[in-house]
Amino acid sequence: xxxxxxxxxxxxxxxxxxxxxxxxxxxxxxxxxxxxxxxxxxxxxxxxxxxxxxxxxxxxxxxxxxxxxxxxxxxxxxxxxxxxxxxxxxxxxxxxxxxxxxxxxxxxxxxxxxxxxxxxxxxxxxxxxxxxxxxxxxxxxxxxxxxxxxxxxxxxxxxxxxxxxxxxxxxxxxxxxxxxxxxxxxxxxxxxxxxxxxxxxxxxxxxxxxxxxxxxxxxxxxxxxxxxxxxxxxxxxxxxxxxxxxxxxxxxxxxxxxxxxxxxxxxxxxxxxxxxxxxxxxxxxxxxxxxxxxxxxxxxxxxxxxxxxxxxxxxxxxxxxxxxxxxxxxxxxxxxxxxxxxxxxxxxxxxxxxxxxxxxxxxxxxxxxxxxxxxxxxxxxxxxxxxxxxxxxxxxxxxxxxxxxxxxxxxxxxxxxxxxxxxxxxxxxxxxxxxxxxxxxxxxxxxxxxxxxxxxxxxxxxxxxxxxxxxxxxxxxxxxxxxxxxxxxxxxxxxxxxxxxxxxxxxxxxxxx
Amino acid sequence: xxxxxxxxxxxxxxxxxxxxxxxxxxxxxxxxxxxxxxxxxxxxxxxxxxxxxxxxxxxxxxxxxxxxxxxxxxxxxxxxxxxxxxxxxxxxxxxxxxxxxxxxxxxxxxxxxxxxxxxxxxxxxxxxxxxxxxxxxxxxxxxxxxxxxxxxxxxxxxxxxxxxxxxxxxxxxxxxxxxxxxxxxxxxxxxxxxxxxxxxxxxxxxxxxxxxxxxxxxxxxxxxxxxxxxxxxxxxxxxxxxxxxxxxxxxxxxxxxxxxxxxxxxxxxxxxxxxxxxxxxxxxxxxxxxxxxxxxxxxxxxxxxxxxxxxxxxxxxxxxxxxxxxxxxxxxxxxxxxxxxxxxxxxxxxxxxxxxxxxxx
Numbered sequence: 081x082x083x084x085x086x087x088x089x090x091x092x093x094x095x096x097x098x099x100x101x102x103x104x105x106x107x108x109x110x111x112x113x114x115x116x117x118x119x120x121x122x123x124x125x126x127x128x129x130x131x132x133x134x135x136x137x138x139x140x141x142x143x144x145x146x147x148x149x150x151x152x153x154x155x156x157x158x159x160x161x162x163x164x165x166x167x168x169x170x171x172x173x174x175x176x177x178x179x180x181x182x183x184x185x186x187x188x189x190x191x192x193x194x195x196x197x198x199x200x201x202x203x204x205x206x207x208x209x210x211x212x213x214x215x216x217x218x219x220x221x222x223x224x225x226x227x228x229x230x231x232x233x234x235x236x237x238x239x240x241x242x243x244x245x246x247x248x249x250x251x252x253x254x255x256x257x258x259x260x261x262x263x264x265x266x267x268x269x270x271x272x273x274x275x276x277x278x279x280x281x282x283x284x285x286x287x288x289x290x291x292x293x294x295x296x297x298x299x300x301x302x303x304x305x306x307x308x309x310x311x312x313x314x315x316x317x318x319x320x321x322x323x324x325x326x327x328x329x330x331x332x333x334x335x336x337x338x339x340x341x342x343x344x345x346x347x348x349x350x351x352x353x354x355x356x357x358x359x360x361x362x363x364x365x366x367x368x369x370x371x372x373x374x375x376x377x378x379x380x381x382x383x384x385x386x387x388x389x390x391x392x393x394x395x396x397x398x399x400x401x402x403x404x405x406x407x408x409x410x411x412x413x414x415x416x417x418x419x420x421x422x423x424x425x426x427x428x429x430x431x432x433x434x435x436x437x438x439x440x441x442x443x444x445x446x447x448x449x450x451x452x453x454x455x456x457x458x459x460x461x462x463x464x465x466x467x468x469x470x471x472x473x474x475x476x477x478x479x480x481x482x483x484x485x486x487x488x489x490x491x492x493x494x495x496x497x498x499x500x501x502x503x504x505x506x507x508x509x510x511x512x513x514x515x516x517x518x519x520x521x522x523x524x525x526x527x528x529x530x531x532x533x534x535x536x537x538x539x540x541x542x543x544x545x546x547x548x549x550x551x552x553x554x555x556x557x558x559x560x561x562x563x564x565x566x567x568x569x570x571x572x573x574x575x576x577x578x579x580x581x582x583x584x585x586x587x588x589x590x591x592x593x
Numbered sequence: 594x595x596x597x598x599x600x601x602x603x604x605x606x607x608x609x610x611x612x613x614x615x616x617x618x619x620x621x622x623x624x625x626x627x628x629x630x631x632x633x634x635x636x637x638x639x640x641x642x643x644x645x646x647x648x649x650x651x652x653x654x655x656x657x658x659x660x661x662x663x664x665x666x667x668x669x670x671x672x673x674x675x676x677x678x679x680x681x682x683x684x685x686x687x688x689x690x691x692x693x694x695x696x697x698x699x700x701x702x703x704x705x706x707x708x709x710x711x712x713x714x715x716x717x718x719x720x721x722x723x724x725x726x727x728x729x730x731x732x733x734x735x736x737x738x739x740x741x742x743x744x745x746x747x748x749x750x751x752x753x754x755x756x757x758x759x760x761x762x763x764x765x766x767x768x769x770x771x772x773x774x775x776x777x778x779x780x781x782x783x784x785x786x787x788x789x790x791x792x793x794x795x796x797x798x799x800x801x802x803x804x805x806x807x808x809x810x811x812x813x814x815x816x817x818x819x820x821x822x823x824x825x826x827x828x829x830x831x832x833x834x835x836x837x838x839x840x841x842x843x844x845x846x847x848x849x850x851x852x853x854x855x856x857x858x859x860x861x862x863x864x865x866x867x868x869x870x871x872x873x874x875x876x877x878x879x880x881x882x883x884x885x886x887x888x889x890x891x892x893x894x895x896x897x898x899x900x901x902x903x904x905x906x907x908x909x910x911x912x913x914x915x916x917x918x919x920x921x922x923x924x925x926x927x928x929x930x931x932x933x934x935x936x937x938x939x940x941x942x943x944x945x946x947x948x949x950x951x952x953x954x
Binding site: 393395414415416417418419420425427432433434435436437438439443447448450451453454458459460461 | 821827832
């Protein structure tokens with residue numbers, strides 16, 4: 081076994097660590113201290129910069145500024161291999177095991193131990209397993225193992241490579257509850273043995289359950305690092321989402337609602353659906369959106385919001401309940417018909433779901449609308465109309481520097497791709513817009529332009545189902561907000577009558593304990 | 594505008610240079626192989642190219658082989674634009690020939706060509722399309738990958754043809770040889786210029802139609818979109834499942850015409866082993882050409898040339914005619930491995946042009 085330094089020794093430190101992607105400051109002046117024998121939780125919303133920070137520490141990214149110190153001396157972690165040599169090990173959200181290999185083969189591969197004696201390696205795996213309660217059979221095929229056991233193999237892997245600082249990226253997201261409990265027990269053992277566990281999550285109950293110290297990230301900066309004893313739910317939520325102060329929001333001030341009375345554009349009546357593997361996805365969700373109204377859906381990713389769009393578009397059947405569009409039951413109408421009835425969608429992953437990477441921007445701008453761009457029943461392209469419309473669509477969403485119409489969509493930056501899809505979807509004046517993470521990947525001015533664009537369409541009578549994780553944005557833009565947690569509605573609120581703290585508590589499930 | 598055209602022209606130039614370099618590398622590698630087995634590369638190439646390009650009959654034979662190859666290449670290229678891999682050209686070719694033969698024998702003698710030839714066309718296309726329909730349904734339902742099913746059905750198709758030729762369709766008067774009766778004159782595809790036959794008109798028409806449909810029509814747009822990102826296409830209401838069925842069946846129909854032409858123009862009757870792997874040669878051509886129409890024409894010509902030249906190797910050089918398969922494989926490797934990457938060539942050509950325009954000596 082490796083000699084461990086006494087508990088409390090500083091193993092890793094960052095000073096002013098920054099990572100900028102263009103104008104986006106994913107990490108901005110991070111000062112972090114990680115000690116031996118502690119479980120250090122990094123808590124933050126999506127996009128707060130947690131993963132960027134971990135990738136900087138592990139050598140996946142190179143910092144734009146600041147420095148990393150290991151054992152007191154500044155180091156350059158220019159590759160994961162270097163990170164490993166420095167004693168930093170990472171367990172990714174999606175594991176990096178080879179399913180067709182046995183456990184010991186995966187460990188050998190990671191160690192790059194060509195021609196190691198197999199018996200010796202298996203003894204080492206067995207010894208590690210015993211010491212930390214990891215209980216893995218080194219002969220088992222990885223593909224036969226449940227997720228919890230695969231994660232243990234990952235831990236064995238990095239421990240046998242001599243890691244002293246163990247980074248876990250959202251480790252419980254793939255685990256069943258009892259597996260998560262087991263993982264926390266392993267954390268305890270590791271702490272006792274003097275390892276440092278750095279644990280990234282957005283789940284507050286877990287943080288309060290296992291962490292010794294908690295660092296909260298917000299918009300790329302550390303909003304606080306505090307010992308567990310000083311933390312409680314309300315304080316953490318406040319640190320996560322910021323003080324409620326009319327000026328804190330970069331989403332702009334509140335505006336008068338443009339919701340119109342009368343029949344709702346969209347209605348969900350006690351709708352339930354299942355996930356791909358048959359578990360409950362949404363449970364008894366009811367909602368309604370008036371013309372001109374913006375209904376926010378506040379949820380941490382993976383709480384069922386991804387199914388709302390699929391259900392409306394007819395890509396996923398509802399197990400129970402009914403969905404009404406303009407008062408008429410959609411009744412699992414296929415996507416083509418739903419689109420014809422005036423629905424537009426900005427999907428959660430525009431490159432994968434909303435664009436064709438191998439085609440040009442021009443071709444992408446007519447996707448879903450292509451029928452009207454051909455004459456003679458489809459034989460002859462209406463080039464004149466295409467050029468005019470494509471150019472006009474780009475002008476609405478690109479205030480400055482629009483991409484060339486001949487550029488391949490797959491080569492666009494994430495922000496430009498997002499704007500291209502927004503341009504297309506709003507370009508056909510839909511009656512209902514299902515919008516996922518409208519401003520994701522957009523810098524401040526473009527984010528503001530995108531919000532203005534949606535608001536102006538709402539003033540014109542478009543109903544909006546506005547899914548977001550950004551409480552600032554939800555509070556600034558929405559007329560009402562539906563909070564989803566674990567697929568269930570956790571309440572509907574008007575921004576003026578609630579606080580981000582209250583909504584944050586419901587989103588993270590902390591309100592239920 | 595002018596700049597965009599220049600860029601496109603540069604892209605074309607770079608990929609042409611890349612192609613020539615790939616072909617040249619394959620020829621060099623093949624020479625090494627010939628040298629190691631004690632043959633002279635120069636004599637071998639002289640035999641391949643001399644017997645085809647340097648000889649009127651040989652030259653016309655290139656086009657004879659090119660007809661079925663163009664059909665089977667299109668049978669691969671059309672589904673490929675939807676990201677489907679149709680390896681079943683050989684089987685679809687066989688079933689097309691079988692259906693055309695059956696139709697010709699059933700309708701019988703005395704049919705005028707203006708009825709007979711359309712009958713063979715329709716029957717040949719139907720045979721190929723039906724054979725492709727099985728893997729198309731399996732794929733559309735999400736049950737079975739089309740690459741495997743189309744490939745395996747090739748072996749079945751050859752046996753099915755054997756069954757009919759040895760059994761129900763066998764010409765009773767030819768007791769020793771398993772083959773059908775010769776087809777009546779009204780069904781035969783006329784030949785001109787040696788053995789080049791009517792099929793070349795159909796093949797070129799199919800090629801032009803393919804180019805127009807893929808690049809100009811709405812269906813081509815939808816096929817390309819669904820091929821590049823099926824999820825996004827489905828989310829935008831494109832009938833992806835229908836397209837899977839349609840392009841595989843149309844591909845099968847085109848391969849069926851390859852078989853139809855072989856028996857209606859060249860053989861005059863259906864017998865086992867009438868296709869020297871035209872289905873696979875078409876597959877080779879489609880992939881060499883990146884499933885693009887003009888390149889299919891060029892690659893189709895090249896592969897037909899090498900295949901034709903291979904026949905003469907046996908006589909001139911005492912090499913098995915299959916030797917040219919090694920050359921074709923080398924070409925495929927060099928082209929598919931992108932040994933001479935067009936983007937890098939483009940950068941070099943651009944740099945060279947820049948230097949030139951600055952007037953540096």
